[in-house]
Amino acid sequence: EAGVVQSPRYKIIEKKQPVAFWCNPISGHNTLYWYRQNLGQGPELLIRYENEEAVDDSQLPKDRFSAERLKGVDSTLKIQPAELGDSAVYLCASSLETVYNEQFFGPGTRLTVL
Amino acid sequence: GQNIDQPTEMTATEGAIVQINCTYQTSGFNGLFWYQQHAGEAPTFLSYNVLDGLEEKGRFSSFLSRSKGYSYLLLKELQMKDSASYLCAPRGTDKLIFGTGTRLQVFP
Numbered sequence: 001e002a003g004v005v006q007s008p009r010y011k012i013i014e015k016k017q018p019v020a021f022w023c024n025p026i027s028g029h030n031t032l033y034w035y036r037q038n039l040g041q042g043p044e045l046l047i048r049y050e051n052e053e054a055v056d057d058s059q060l061p062k063d064r065f066s067a068e069r070l071k072g073v074d075s076t077l078k079i080q081p082a083e084l085g086d087s088a089v090y091l092c093a094s095s096l097e098t099v100y101n102e103q104f105f106g107p108g109t110r111l112t113v114l
Numbered sequence: 115g116q117n118i119d120q121p122t123e124m125t126a127t128e129g130a131i132v133q134i135n136c137t138y139q140t141s142g143f144n145g146l147f148w149y150q151q152h153a154g155e156a157p158t159f160l161s162y163n164v165l166d167g168l169e170e171k172g173r174f175s176s177f178l179s180r181s182k183g184y185s186y187l188l189l190k191e192l193q194m195k196d197s198a199s200y201l202c203a204p205r206g207t208d209k210l211i212f213g214t215g216t217r218l219q220v221f222p
Binding site for chain 2: 042043104
């Protein structure tokens, strides 16, 4: 069974440029999460989807971040414009049903903003 | 408020036993996860406790005391490959809250 797929694995951009990350969850997992992990810190939830509905986006900086999961399967997280402080690893995870189940993480996208 | 406290770093010797403690305060509580994360890799699931007591899984065990807001992860017969960060993640009302992680270094 394929795990959570993310692309790209690495991205280097200059500040003020846009960037997008893509995630394909494990087949059959209807809950999808985007996390941001800064160096030496634990993952911090940005947004959680149940199917195509964003049920928790309270930690998403909405002035520059956006996300979508149009068909309730794969998802895209976008930053526009990127700032220096956005440099981090962006992790996607998925789980069966809701938060009451184990989350499976993808390998992450390491973003560097210069 | 929500707060998770675990040691930043620990060291141990191959073959030894190490206990990583975690204390937490969350809005609501629905169980606690432990994840392992090797440098540059994604977190992987180790254990889950929802009731008080000890859960054993091979070389790894996890303990939970809900009344004390306390959990620990016990690693036995340490191997070099156990060098990683260990993340304590209590589940609040509707989300996991991850601690900063404990970086464990295992020496020969």
